[in-house]
Amino acid sequence: MVGTSDTGRRRTRGPNDPGRRDRIAAAAIQVVAEHGVPGLTHRAVAAAAGVPVGSTTYHFATLDDLLSVALHEASQRNISQIQEWADELAPDADFAAELAALVRLQLDSRHSATTAAYDLYVAALHHPGLRSASAAWDEALSGIFGARTDPEMGRVLAALFAGLVLQASLADPRPSHESLEAVIRRAMSGVTGPGPG
Amino acid sequence: MVGTSDTGRRRTRGPNDPGRRDRIAAAAIQVVAEHGVPGLTHRAVAAAAGVPVGSTTYHFATLDDLLSVALHEASQRNISQIQEWADELAPDADFAAELAALVRLQLDSRHSATTAAYDLYVAALHHPGLRSASAAWDEALSGIFGARTDPEMGRVLAALFAGLVLQASLADPRPSHESLEAVIRRAMSGVTGPGPG
Amino acid sequence: MVGTSDTGRRRTRGPNDPGRRDRIAAAAIQVVAEHGVPGLTHRAVAAAAGVPVGSTTYHFATLDDLLSVALHEASQRNISQIQEWADELAPDADFAAELAALVRLQLDSRHSATTAAYDLYVAALHHPGLRSASAAWDEALSGIFGARTDPEMGRVLAALFAGLVLQASLADPRPSHESLEAVIRRAMSGVTGPGPG
Amino acid sequence: MVGTSDTGRRRTRGPNDPGRRDRIAAAAIQVVAEHGVPGLTHRAVAAAAGVPVGSTTYHFATLDDLLSVALHEASQRNISQIQEWADELAPDADFAAELAALVRLQLDSRHSATTAAYDLYVAALHHPGLRSASAAWDEALSGIFGARTDPEMGRVLAALFAGLVLQASLADPRPSHESLEAVIRRAMSGVTGPGPG
DNA sequence: GATGAATGAGAATTCATTCAT
DNA sequence: TATGAATGAATTCTCATTCAT
Numbered sequence: 001m002v003g004t005s006d007t008g009r010r011r012t013r014g015p016n017d018p019g020r021r022d023r024i025a026a027a028a029i030q031v032v033a034e035h036g037v038p039g040l041t042h043r044a045v046a047a048a049a050g051v052p053v054g055s056t057t058y059h060f061a062t063l064d065d066l067l068s069v070a071l072h073e074a075s076q077r078n079i080s081q082i083q084e085w086a087d088e089l090a091p092d093a094d095f096a097a098e099l100a101a102l103v104r105l106q107l108d109s110r111h112s113a114t115t116a117a118y119d120l121y122v123a124a125l126h127h128p129g130l131r132s133a134s135a136a137w138d139e140a141l142s143g144i145f146g147a148r149t150d151p152e153m154g155r156v157l158a159a160l161f162a163g164l165v166l167q168a169s170l171a172d173p174r175p176s177h178e179s180l181e182a183v184i185r186r187a188m189s190g191v192t193g194p195g196p197g
Numbered sequence: 198m199v200g201t202s203d204t205g206r207r208r209t210r211g212p213n214d215p216g217r218r219d220r221i222a223a224a225a226i227q228v229v230a231e232h233g234v235p236g237l238t239h240r241a242v243a244a245a246a247g248v249p250v251g252s253t254t255y256h257f258a259t260l261d262d263l264l265s266v267a268l269h270e271a272s273q274r275n276i277s278q279i280q281e282w283a284d285e286l287a288p289d290a291d292f293a294a295e296l297a298a299l300v301r302l303q304l305d306s307r308h309s310a311t312t313a314a315y316d317l318y319v320a321a322l323h324h325p326g327l328r329s330a331s332a333a334w335d336e337a338l339s340g341i342f343g344a345r346t347d348p349e350m351g352r353v354l355a356a357l358f359a360g361l362v363l364q365a366s367l368a369d370p371r372p373s374h375e376s377l378e379a380v381i382r383r384a385m386s387g388v389t390g391p392g393p394g
Numbered sequence: 395m396v397g398t399s400d401t402g403r404r405r406t407r408g409p410n411d412p413g414r415r416d417r418i419a420a421a422a423i424q425v426v427a428e429h430g431v432p433g434l435t436h437r438a439v440a441a442a443a444g445v446p447v448g449s450t451t452y453h454f455a456t457l458d459d460l461l462s463v464a465l466h467e468a469s470q471r472n473i474s475q476i477q478e479w480a481d482e483l484a485p486d487a488d489f490a491a492e493l494a495a496l497v498r499l500q501l502d503s504r505h506s507a508t509t510a511a512y513d514l515y516v517a518a519l520h521h522p523g524l525r526s527a528s529a530a531w532d533e534a535l536s537g538i539f540g541a542r543t544d545p546e547m548g549r550v551l552a553a554l555f556a557g558l559v560l561q562a563s564l565a566d567p568r569p570s571h572e573s574l575e576a577v578i579r580r581a582m583s584g585v586t587g588p589g590p591g
Numbered sequence: 592m593v594g595t596s597d598t599g600r601r602r603t604r605g606p607n608d609p610g611r612r613d614r615i616a617a618a619a620i621q622v623v624a625e626h627g628v629p630g631l632t633h634r635a636v637a638a639a640a641g642v643p644v645g646s647t648t649y650h651f652a653t654l655d656d657l658l659s660v661a662l663h664e665a666s667q668r669n670i671s672q673i674q675e676w677a678d679e680l681a682p683d684a685d686f687a688a689e690l691a692a693l694v695r696l697q698l699d700s701r702h703s704a705t706t707a708a709y710d711l712y713v714a715a716l717h718h719p720g721l722r723s724a725s726a727a728w729d730e731a732l733s734g735i736f737g738a739r740t741d742p743e744m745g746r747v748l749a750a751l752f753a754g755l756v757l758q759a760s761l762a763d764p765r766p767s768h769e770s771l772e773a774v775i776r777r778a779m780s781g782v783t784g785p786g787p788g
Numbered sequence: 789g790a791t792g793a794a795t796g797a798g799a800a801t802t803c804a805t806t807c808a809t
Numbered sequence: 810t811a812t813g814a815a816t817g818a819a820t821t822c823t824c825a826t827t828c829a830t
Contacts, residue, residue, distance in 0.1 A: 017794090036323040038235040041820065054795040057822065115322050122319045124367055125312050126233040134367040155376075156384045160353070163360030170321055170331040179352075187353045187384045238803065251812040254805065411815090430717040432629040436800065448816040451801065509716050516713045518761055519706050520627040528761040549770075550778045554747070557754030564715055564725040573746075581747045581778045632824065645791040648826065 021059045024049045028060075028070040033116035037123045040066060064127065071120040071130050075137040078117050079144075081110070086144045095148055096188050099157065100181035106165050107174060118166055138162075153188065160187050218256045221246045225257075225267040230313035234320045237263060261324070268317040268327050272334040275314050276341075278307070283341045292345055293385050296354065297378035303362050304371055315363055335359075350385065357384050415453045418443045422454075422464040423471075427510035431517045434460060458521065465514040465524050469531040472511050473538075475504070480538045489542055490582050493551065494575035500559050501568055512560055532556075547582065554581050612650045615640045619651075619661040624707035628714045631657060655718070662711040662721050666728040669708050670735075672701070677735050686739055687779050690748065691772035697756050698765055709757055729753075744779065751778050 027049035032040050045066060046053040060066045085102055089095075106114040121137065124130040138158055145161070146154020164183065168175050224246035229237050242263060243250040257263045282299055286292075303311045318334070321327035335355055342358070343351020361380065365372050421443035426434050439460060440447040454460045479496055483489075500508040515531065518524040532552055539555070540548020558577065562569050618640035623631050636657060637644040651657045676693055680686075697705045712728065715721040729749055736752070737745020755774065759766050 020794095034323075036320060037233065038237075038320075039323075040235075042822085043820075052795055053821095054797090054824095055793090058794065061822075063821070118319055119322065121367075122315050122363070123233060125315065126231075126236075131367050131369060135364075135369065138364045138368070152379060152383050155380050156357070159360030159364055159380065160357050160384065161360065162363060163356030163358065166319070166359060166363075167332075167335045167356055170318075170328050171335070172328060172332065182349060183352050183356065186349050187357065189386060239805085240803065249812055250803095251814090255811060258805085260804070414815095428717075430714060431627065432631075432714075433717075434629075435798085437798080446816055447800095448803095448818090449814090452815065455801080457800070512713055513716065515761075516709050516757070517627060519709065520625075520630075525761045525763060529758075529763065532758045532762070546773060546777050549774050550751070553754030553758055553774065554751050554778065555754065556757060557750030557752065560713070560753060560757075561726075561729045561750055564712075564722050565729070566722060566726065576743060577746050577750065580743050581751065583780060633826085634824065643791055644824095645793090649790060652826085654825070 020049075020051060020055065024051065024056055024059055025069045025073050028066050029074050029113070029116045029120075032070055032074075032119050033112040037067070037119050040070070042066070064129075067120070067123060067127065068130060068133075070116070071124060071133050074113065074117045074120050075133055077113065079137060079140040082141065082144055086148065089148070096185035097181050099145075099161070099184050100177055103161065103164050103168060103180050103184075104177055107168050111169075114165060114169065118169065149188070156187055157184075160184065217246075217248060217252065221248065221253055221256055221263075222266045222270050225263050226271050226310070226313045226317075229267055229271075229316050230309040234264070234316050237267070239263070261326075264317070264320060264324065265327060265330075267313070268321065268330050271310065271314045271317050272330055274310065276334060276337040279338065279341055283345065286345070293382035294378050296342075296358070296381050297374055300358065300361050300365060300377050300381075301374055304365050308366075311362060311366065315366070346385070353384055354381075357381065414443075414445060414449065418445065418450055418453055419463045419467050422460050423468050423507070423510045423514075426464055426468075426513050427506040431461070431513050434464070436460065458523075461514070461517060461521065462524060462527075464510070465518060465527050468507065468511045468514050469527055471507065473531060473534040476535065476538055480542065483542070490579035491575050493539075493555065493578050494571055497555065497558050497562060497574050497578075498571055501562050505563075508559060508563065512563065543582070550581055551578075554578065611640075611642060611646065615642065615647055615650055616660045616664050619657050620665050620704070620707045620711075623661055623665075623710050624703040628658070628710050631661070633657070655720075658711070658714060658718065659721060659724075661707070662715065662724050665704065665708045665711050666724055668704065670728060670731040673732065673735055677739065680739070687776035688772050690736075690752070690775050691768055694752065694755050694759060694771050694775075695768055698759050702760075705756060705760065709760070740779070747778055748775075751775065 024045060027045045028040060031044045031048050035044065040063065042053055042056045042060075042063070046056045049056070056066070060069060082102070085098075085105075089098055121134050124134040141158035141161060142151070142154040144154075145157035146152075149157065160183075164180060168180070221242060224242045225237060228241045228245050232241065237260065239250055239253045239257075239260065243253045246253070253263070257266060279299070282295075282302075286295055317327075318331050321331040338355035338358060339348070339351040341351075342354035343349075346354065357380075361377060365377070418439060421439045422434060425438045425442050429438065434457065436447055436450045436454075436457070440450045443450070450460070454463060476496070479492075479499075483492055515528050518528040535552035535555060536545070536548040538548075539551035540546075543551065554577075558574060562574070615636060618636045619631060622635045622639050626635065631654065633644055633647045633651075633654065637647045640647070647657070651660060673693070676689075676696075680689055711721075712725050715725040732749035732752060733742070733745040735745075736748035737743075740748065751774075755771060759771070
């Protein structure tokens with residue numbers, strides 16, 4: 001599936017496969033999504049990436065390296081997705097409703113990525129070197145949400161968003177769009193923005 | 198005083214230690230606080246509790262049992278503390294300010310317990326059997342906060358609280374009381390409660 | 395071959411085999427004799443002792459533990475052998491000749507143990523915690539040899555003995571008894587002991 | 592100055608570094624001095640020499656090659672140093688005193704080299720191909736010491752020297768110059784040389 | 789010549805779990 | 810009831826060695 005069809009030259013060794021490092025990083029996120037941070041092992045990542053174990057330790061010598069790349073990559077992806085969501089938002093959109101939809105999106109189609117992201121986010125509690133990445137994530141959310149409201153409300157919504165996604169990921173049944181929207185709208189009740197709220 | 202023929206009850210080894218099970222559970226939380234869920238092992242817990250490894254497996258046969266008791270115990274403690282905080286709140290207290298103080302309390306004097314709590318909370322993402330415990334926790338927070346405001350605001354504040362504590366645990370430097378209070382007050386701006394806000 | 399024939403009760407697990415710890419220690423010396431200190435691994439020791447790897451790590455958690463027990467055991471054995479040799483020495487024996495014979499004995503029938511002993515002795519250079527064991531060994535040799543001559547000559551002979559055994563272990567062909575005896579006798583030329591020298 | 596088109600000779604990577612092979616050999620000795628023979632790895636040597644791993648395997652394809660070059664180089668250096676010491680010795684020097692000083696010198700300013708030398712010397716026990724190097728070393732010592740006394744005393748002193756340096760390297764505290772001198776003088780008591788003793 | 793990438797084989801450890809006592 | 814001993818299965822990590830470039 002990967003790195004073939006080029007010339008048909010069989011190659012089992014040697015310095016090639018330039019995308020491998022990235023594939024390993026992606027596999028790390030996938031493993032965290034499936035088994036949590038305790039399941040993040042070189043072996044599991046190797047299996048998920050379809051590479052030998054030695055390859056994972058070559059590119060990421062320690063587990064912390066793996067954890068680090070997973071967190072950075074996951075946070076970057078998450079920020080990109082939310083930025084994209086913000087960019088596509090109509091100027092006169094109902095922000096509360098749209099934000100509720102974003103929460104649902106994180107829970108549904110992006111469920112796996114969301115799980116991994118929160119796992120990694122919390123793992124940073126025990127890895128001082130990773131805290132800056134988690135903090136930068138918060139900053140980004142505040143900025144994105146604040147740009148549509150105001151800086152203070154940005155901070156409100158960033159925290160609320162994080163809390164809601166986390167809670168909702170664990171709730172059974174999942175909260176309805178309506179209830180999410182109501183909560184968000186209520187927190188935004190002091191906003192006099194472009195939305196109809 | 199220890200391990201003697203106190204009541205004639207046959208005992209192969211060791212002293213009568215009725216609190217041991219609880220001590221092990223407490224040690225489990227402590228281990229999670231220090232090393233995260235990946236560090237939760239029978240051995241680490243045994244060392245933290247000052248008991249032989251065999252004792253931890255005797256009381257909690259599998260790692261999942263340890264994780265489960267840690268989560269239940271941690272969530273119960275957390276809820277108790279917050280309930281206590283609510284009970285001691287003056288009827289005319291400034292709720293936003295007091296809630297900001299509670300956030301700070303979680304970060305400062307209860308930092309270790311808070312870290313463990315979030316670790317365990319997130320671990321439930323990968324342990325369906327534990328989700329109910331995490332969800333019950335949210336319910337409790339919503340209830341406590343809602344009792345001082347209204348049910349919907351209770352949900353707002355529960356999510357906001359969770360998000361703020363998590364963010365603040367990772368922020369460097371820690372957010373000031375003022376900024377926390379401002380965020381909370383803003384989210385509560387639609388409340389016409391007993392507080393001076 | 396080991397631990398059977400008792401009652402025929404098959405037993406693959408469980409807390410028994412009380413001599414196991416000692417057998418592992420003996421196997422460690424054997425491994426060093428065969429492959430040197432670089433070959434001292436839990437796996438090799440396990441194979442030599444006929445026990446699972448987990449058993450070697452249970453009794454000797456780290457390689458240093460294994461190295462330590464091997465050095466202590468080897469030095470103790472070596473001292474015992476030499477003490478025995480001294481005890482069996484006739485009062486009017488030709489000490490130089492007998493000492494030369496002892497050197498040969500170390501090289502021939504005890505070759506394997508001697509090799510291991512010197513390997514471990516030198517390994518102590520890199521393990522400050524083991525230096526005392528190596529030093530105690532020297533002390534013992536000085537004492538044993540000095541008891542038959544005088545304390546100063548004891549120190550001469552201890553150093554000479556160590557140097558000769560080491561050199562002779564590496565020489566090809568092995569030095570003859572005559573040449574060893576001549577060297578020793580020459581170093582002892584200032585002795586007016588009970589021997590005919 | 593480095594890695595440029597100096598002479599037009601095609602060069603894929605890296606500067607012209609004619610001394611590199613020797614630097615790697617020197618680094619190998621240094622690694623052995625610090626971590627013993629078990630620590631002698633291509634990687635450790637590469638790090639110590641400040642060259643890529645591929646460079647160590649290029650110049651010394653196998654670990655045995657590294658071990659071999661380290662032993663030969665170390666023994667040669669050691670012999671040179673001792674030869675130099677002998678050459679600088681005054682004709683009427685007190686040989687016992689000077690030899691004691693040489694022992695001290697090995698322990699003090701040349702401590703690291705001495706440690707490595709004995710490590711490698713003993714490693715030859717398990718590498719038949721290296722025994723000749725170790726044996727040649729003994730020969731050299733016997734010759735050097737014998738030239739100042741007589742051949743037999745040369746052999747006495749070579750063995751005594753080896754034993755004393757090894758013992759003294761492990762003794763804590765290090766033996767005094769006086770005690771070393773006394774031991775050496777005692778072993779030399781049958782010598783009627785040029786020295787005052 | 790030289791080297792970064794790659795990998796399979798182990799290395800030390802850790803560990804959950806079992807079990808005789 | 811309790812626990813030390815035991816062990817097989819990982820786990821992280823190191824490494825010698827190979828090889829395309």
